[in-house]
Amino acid sequence: MQYFDTGKYQVLFVLVMVAFILINIFRAQNKDIFIRRIAGLNAIEDAVGRATEMGKPVLMVPGLGALNAISVQALNIFAHITRTAARFASPIRLCCGEAAVFAVAQEVIRDVYQSEGVPERMDGDSVRFVSDRQFAFAAGVSGIMLREQTAATFFMGEFFAESLIFAETANSIGAIQVASSTENTQTPFFIAACDYVLIGEEFYAASAYLTRKPVLVGSLVGQDWGKMLIASLVVLGIAMESSQRKGWIEQMENDPAAKTSMMRLFSPEPPDPATKPVRQKHPEEGEAQ
Amino acid sequence: MIPWSFESGSTQLKIAIFVTLALGFGLFFALMKTPPRLRPKIAATFTFLAGLLYVGIWLWPTAHGREAGDIPANFTEGVAFWLEDTQSQFQNLSNILTSFLLLMGVFSLVRLHATRVSKKQRDWPFSLVLLICVAIMTFIGYWDWLTVMNMKPEELEAMRDVTNQPFAVWMKDLLFDGLLQTMEAAMFSIIAFYILSAAYRAFRVRSVEATILLASAIIVMLGLLGMAENYWSIMIDNMGGLEDPNALVNNLRLEAITQFIRDNLQTPGLRAIDFGVGVGALAMALRLWLSLERGGSTS
Numbered sequence A: 001m002q003y004f005d006t007g008k009y010q011v012l013f014v015l016v017m018v019a020f021i022l023i024n025i026f027r028a029q030n031k032d033i034f035i036r037r038i039a040g041l042n043a044i045e046d047a048v049g050r051a052t053e054m055g056k057p058v059l060m061v062p063g064l065g066a067l068n069a070i071s072v073q074a075l076n077i078f079a080h081i082t083r084t085a086a087r088f089a090s091p092i093r094l095c096c097g098e099a100a101v102f103a104v105a106q107e108v109i110r111d112v113y114q115s116e117g118v119p120e121r122m123d124g125d126s127v128r129f130v131s132d133r134q135f136a137f138a139a140g141v142s143g144i145m146l147r148e149q150t151a152a153t154f155f156m157g158e159f160f161a162e163s164l165i166f167a168e169t170a171n172s173i174g175a176i177q178v179a180s181s182t183e184n185t186q187t188p189f190f191i192a193a194c195d196y197v198l199i200g201e202e203f204y205a206a207s208a209y210l211t212r213k214p215v216l217v218g219s220l221v222g223q224d225w226g227k228m229l230i231a232s233l234v235v236l237g238i239a240m241e242s243s244q245r246k247g248w249i250e251q252m253e254n255d256p257a258a259k260t261s262m263m264r265l266f267s268p269e270p271p272d273p274a275t276k277p278v279r280q281k282h283p284e285e286g287e288a289q
Numbered sequence B: 001m002i003p004w005s006f007e008s009g010s011t012q013l014k015i016a017i018f019v020t021l022a023l024g025f026g027l028f029f030a031l032m033k034t035p036p037r038l039r040p041k042i043a044a045t046f047t048f049l050a051g052l053l054y055v056g057i058w059l060w061p062t063a064h065g066r067e068a069g070d071i072p073a074n075f076t077e078g079v080a081f082w083l084e085d086t087q088s089q090f091q092n093l094s095n096i097l098t099s100f101l102l103l104m105g106v107f108s109l110v111r112l113h114a115t116r117v118s119k120k121q122r123d124w125p126f127s128l129v130l131l132i133c134v135a136i137m138t139f140i141g142y143w144d145w146l147t148v149m150n151m152k153p154e155e156l157e158a159m160r161d162v163t164n165q166p167f168a169v170w171m172k173d174l175l176f177d178g179l180l181q182t183m184e185a186a187m188f189s190i191i192a193f194y195i196l197s198a199a200y201r202a203f204r205v206r207s208v209e210a211t212i213l214l215a216s217a218i219i220v221m222l223g224l225l226g227m228a229e230n231y232w233s234i235m236i237d238n239m240g241g242l243e244d245p246n247a248l249v250n251n252l253r254l255e256a257i258t259q260f261i262r263d264n265l266q267t268p269g270l271r272a273i274d275f276g277v278g279v280g281a282l283a284m285a286l287r288l289w290l291s292l293e294r295g296g297s298t299s
Helices: A006-028 A039-054 A069-088 A099-115 A134-148 A163-172 A187-193 A202-211 A214-253 A261-266 B011-033 B039-059 B075-118 B124-149 B153-158 B167-202 B208-224 B226-241 B248-252 B254-289
Strands: A058-063 A092-096 A127-129 A152-158 A176-181 A196-198
Touching: A006 A214, A006 B254, A039 A058, A039 A069, A039 A152, A039 A176, A039 A196, A039 A202, A058 A069, A058 A134, A069 A092, A069 A099, A069 A152, A069 A202, A069 B254, A092 A099, A092 A134, A099 A127, A099 B075, A127 B075, A134 A163, A134 B167, A152 A163, A163 A176, A163 A187, A163 B167, A176 A187, A176 A202, A187 A196, A187 B167, A196 A202, A202 A214, A202 B254, A214 B254, B039 B075, B039 B254, B075 B124, B124 B167, B167 B208, B208 B226, B208 B254, B226 B248, B226 B254, B248 B254
Parallel strands: A058 A092, A058 A152, A092 A127, A152 A176, A176 A196
Antiparallel strands: none
16 A cells, blocks of 8 residues: 655656755745855856947847746846846847737846946837747847957857857857856857856856845755755765665576676676687697607 | 537627626726736736646646547546636737737838838838838738638639639739748758858867867768768778677777767767756746746836
């Protein structure tokens, strides 16, 4: 009889993760928490500064994904970049491939210029809806990059096959590229083609790193606790799987025919006497003489 | 529980539509009159309730084997039925909102390019081409839709023969399948060349890491190349691999090394990134749901 519904493990696991995050958000209100350096985020100021010196725009692309946690996070990072650009009076271009993201992006960028006290610096056409078709969007954004010769480009969010088109086009015009994709199939392309890449959770750590708000920093530490829990479970899983395999290997040891070459490598067995080759003897010295 | 759907043409449906419209307009004007200080709180409340619904859908037991017209057997099933119906209505609501937002996007696009054409700004002919294309695609799209909607089933069947297609359908196929899809395929194919140029830059031997990357990339690439893999296998066979399937030398087959790199180095790396992304998304979603990140980076 099964006393506990093991299907509820996932609920328990998520609740533990949620508890980690909330506890650390509470902790961070009264405590300074260290966050390691993230090179890609340190490069933002340099990239925007370079664009200002060159008098060229900064381009931001939040990917093709719908309005979800990923695109909201990308817009949070873009808000920070826009704030830096607003201070330097550097023009920006934010290209969207999803109408809902476009609507939110417009509001976010307008808010940033207003909060910086320079609403007159905002260009009404800086946030653009290009197309919701993947390659039409890729062609449109590449066209903007080439025509306007953007000096700094930021690709953050959900990217798919178009990622390399953006990255290589930006490289061809000599723009600084900072990229991040939550799609791990695209991350290698960005690593190969871009100057700085935020890998995996660094994308979500960006807001905490840039703003140092206690809520965000605490949430980041909560994520780390969650990852430690996952790592512990991985180690536990390895131990359990190894223990299960040990029994299987012991069974196999009784059946020499089933042994693999790797098993023989680590536990060589003495040669079978039956396979000993027939060898001729050396002639006796006395007989030879 | 309040039902989400009524019989078509029934009085209940008409009352429901009227009440919904009245509520919608009432809510709209109430929001317009709300002091700006209170608006974030209202948004936070709605966000929390919407999130709570999805948490409920995930946590509440699902009704097993539900069929159309079923009446819930108890309270638990009643809630499960309501949650299931509400989810599809929420999806509809989301689709309707997205449609309105798409209109905003198209309006922004048209305004930008119309301004460029009217002021004869740089590259204005491209903007003119875009405006003409938007107009033609919209017109043909609706014409095609109206044509197909008004066709009888036998006419739709006859359309399988391309020569029987009405002009609107033929034109839509030409523009959409013949032109747009083909141009998208052309864009996609460009990626092959970009991969080459990106790989050239990434695989240059500049550091220890780049060298390791180069070495493993060469092994994996050769392992996926039929000819290289075949000649390498012949070499391993000649070294005794063919005679004894358990010979150690068989571990040096190119496909075995490639598979080792992919299974033991690449996949764990990607899984680790996936864990980080998953936990990050959970934290982000929690902050959004509970409105802990109020103001975001703009505040």
